Structure formats: C-alpha cells, structure tokens
Amino acid sequence: MTNDIAPAAARPAAGNTPPEAVLTVRDLNVVYRTDPPVHAVKDVSLTLNRGEILGLAGESGCGKSTLAYAVNRLHEWPAEVTSGSVTFHDRDGGDLDLLALRDEELRRFRWAKLSMVFQGAMSALNPVISVRAQLEDVLTTHRPGMSRQERRERCAEVLRLVGVEPRRMHSFPHELSGGMRQRVMIAMALLLDPQVMIMDEPTTALDVLVQRGILREILRLRDRLGFAVVFITHDLPLLLELSDRIAVMLRGEIVEYDTAETIHRRPRHPYTRTLLDSFPSLTGDRGAFLRTGAAARSDAPGEEDAR
Structure with missing residues (x-):
C-alpha cells in the first residue's frame, strides 16, 4: 500500500516558532473506587505543544481513554482523580487549572478551548x-x-x-x-x-480507505487552523505516520515517550518493540516476522497482559 500520509519526521511542525506548551499533565493519578480499587492512571506526565499531534498508544484497557476523560473532566463516580495536575495554557493569556474549575467555568471551557471527538460517532450523536x-x-x-x-x-x-x-x-x-x-x-x-482537540480512537470502526481519508483531513485541518491534537489509538503504526510525538501506555503508566521517528527506529521499552513487531511487514518473510515477534514477546514484561 502506498503511504499517502507523510511520516511525522518529514512534516514541519505547524508554524516555524519554537514549541510552546498548550496543555501539561503532571503526575496524574486516576482510581476507580471499586472493590478492590483499580489504579487506572499512574503518575502520568505529558506535555502537548501548540500545533502538535501527540499520539497515545497502548492495548485496550491500559488507561488511554481514562486519561483523556480525566483531562476533560468527564469522569463520574466511581472514577476519581486522586492527585496530580492538568494545566491549560491559553493563547489569550493565563493558565487554567482544569481540575479546579467550577461547573460553570468548566462548561464555558469545554468545546471553546478544548474539544473531544469520541469513539463511535453513532453513539456520540x-x-x-x-x-x-x-x-x-x-x-x-x-x-x-x-x-x-x-x-x-x-x-x-x-x-x-x-x-x-x-x-x-x-x-x-x-x-x-x-x-x-x-x-x-x-x-x-x-x-x-478550540486550541486542543482530543480524538479517542476516531477511526477504529472505519474501513481502511475511509480511515486514511479522515487522517488526511486531520493533518490538513491541523496545518490550516493550528490546533493541537491528542490522538488515542491502539494502532501504533498509524501513529508513526500521523504523530509528531508518541506516548506508549502499559497498565496505566507511560512506559515510553519520544518523537515518532525515535520510537520507530530506536524503541527502548520491550513493550513498544512488541507493539511494533505485532504488525507484519507487507514485503518481509512471514517466518522471519514470527521469529522476531516471538523474541520480542519473550523479553516484554507482563507477557500475558501484553497479548
């Protein structure tokens, strides 16, 4: 298949100015108050720059959507943010502590400053x-x-x-x-x-051709309008094409956080290597892929969970 989405490393960031943070997450923890409690997000720290596409990858149940909902204050009981901070750096001046906003302030903030595209449009509309x-x-x-x-x-x-x-x-x-x-x-x-758009697996239920058309639209709109994107998916190869930087989550933690090019060429964490090796090459030898994938899985922590 021809790659018609430019690799992240080949794309200039929106504008030519140095990166400027629009959203920072520091030491964020989210717990579901069930019996027993589930620690779904563990000490997560991230920075989203203006005009950047930040990919958030990981298997189902690793905490990606929980993190997104915590940033946007969409959680209901039994989910609870137990510690940490989420700060929005408004281009109009001033920083907003999102976890401290009152209901009316939060209502004015959502969609106007930070919007969210939910997984499954038929359910969201x-x-x-x-x-x-x-x-x-x-x-x-x-x-x-x-x-x-x-x-x-x-x-x-x-x-x-x-x-x-x-x-x-x-x-x-x-x-x-x-x-x-x-x-x-x-x-x-x-x-x-909005200055930030969070997209929670927006193309998962779509066929490949429609998916790629929407991804091209996201890139075109980002370049034209200058908003930043947090793009959540379990599809790491897709993020390698789309994102400027990528954070890889495993069991509620960020285990690797780097540029898309670095994660593609020099992944450091065994789980990241496992994710990359789980997608076979279109041109490589099938036996070589199976051997490489098996070797990566044997080195990965929590082998059963990673599967």
Whole structure:
C-alpha cells in the first residue's frame, strides 16, 4: 500500500516558532473506587505543544481513554482523580487549572478551548435530532449572540472544512455513512475554534480507505487552523505516520515517550518493540516476522497482559 500520509519526521511542525506548551499533565493519578480499587492512571506526565499531534498508544484497557476523560473532566463516580495536575495554557493569556474549575467555568471551557471527538460517532450523536440541530446547539450554548443565519453559515462552513456537503446538515445520523458521521463529529469539535482537540480512537470502526481519508483531513485541518491534537489509538503504526510525538501506555503508566521517528527506529521499552513487531511487514518473510515477534514477546514484561 502506498503511504499517502507523510511520516511525522518529514512534516514541519505547524508554524516555524519554537514549541510552546498548550496543555501539561503532571503526575496524574486516576482510581476507580471499586472493590478492590483499580489504579487506572499512574503518575502520568505529558506535555502537548501548540500545533502538535501527540499520539497515545497502548492495548485496550491500559488507561488511554481514562486519561483523556480525566483531562476533560468527564469522569463520574466511581472514577476519581486522586492527585496530580492538568494545566491549560491559553493563547489569550493565563493558565487554567482544569481540575479546579467550577461547573460553570468548566462548561464555558469545554468545546471553546478544548474539544473531544469520541469513539463511535453513532453513539456520540443524538439519533433523533438532525445534524444541523446538534451543531447549532453548540453555537447557541457558547455563542448566544449569534443570529440564526450566522449559526447556519458557521455550521455550513465547518462541514465544508471536513469534506461534508452542507446540505447533509438536514440529515439524521443514521442517514449518514460511518465516515461521514465521524466527519460530522470532527466538524462539531471545530465549531468554536478550540486550541486542543482530543480524538479517542476516531477511526477504529472505519474501513481502511475511509480511515486514511479522515487522517488526511486531520493533518490538513491541523496545518490550516493550528490546533493541537491528542490522538488515542491502539494502532501504533498509524501513529508513526500521523504523530509528531508518541506516548506508549502499559497498565496505566507511560512506559515510553519520544518523537515518532525515535520510537520507530530506536524503541527502548520491550513493550513498544512488541507493539511494533505485532504488525507484519507487507514485503518481509512471514517466518522471519514470527521469529522476531516471538523474541520480542519473550523479553516484554507482563507477557500475558501484553497479548
């Protein structure tokens, strides 16, 4: 298959200015108060720079989505952030302690400064409300001064940005294809020009061709609009193509955190090597892959969990 997404190392960062942090996570811990308690996120520290795509990789259940929900304050009991900090560095000036925001402050912050594209657009979108009504609801809530015509024009604008004909805003979610629904979710996340977008496995349920089309759109929009992205997936090879930096999670911890090029060429942690070796080469010898993969798995900690 031809690689039509430029490798991260070959892409310039958005703009030519030195990296500037937009989101920092320090020593974050999340515990599910079950019996027994589950320590789902353990002392995680990350920095997201402006215009950067930060990939977050790991197997199912390793804590990727839990971390994303903690950053966006979407958890409900029994999940609890027990310690750590999440700081948003607003380009308009000032730092926001996201874990300390009150309900009204948090409501104003979400979507306007930081938006989220959830896994499974059919579950995230309301099935009995048109796309137009759902998009306009975001604008009505956060931009109450906009007229009805201005809201319609903005909705049409963001739909065009993600490659959806504005006439489809009158459709209901079930009338759209899976790829189109996911593009609508991305359009909704872009409505208020956020500085950060968290994407929780946005292409997992899509076929390969649709997936790659959406990934190209994400790169194009990032370069055009300058927002930063946290892209969550279990597909490490995909992140090697898409991301500037990658964090690899295992059992709630970040076990490797480096540039995409370094992780591709010189992975340090055995679990990262196992993830890379779990995807066979399209041109290599099958027997060589099996031997290499088996050797990597034998060195990896927690072999049973890694499988």
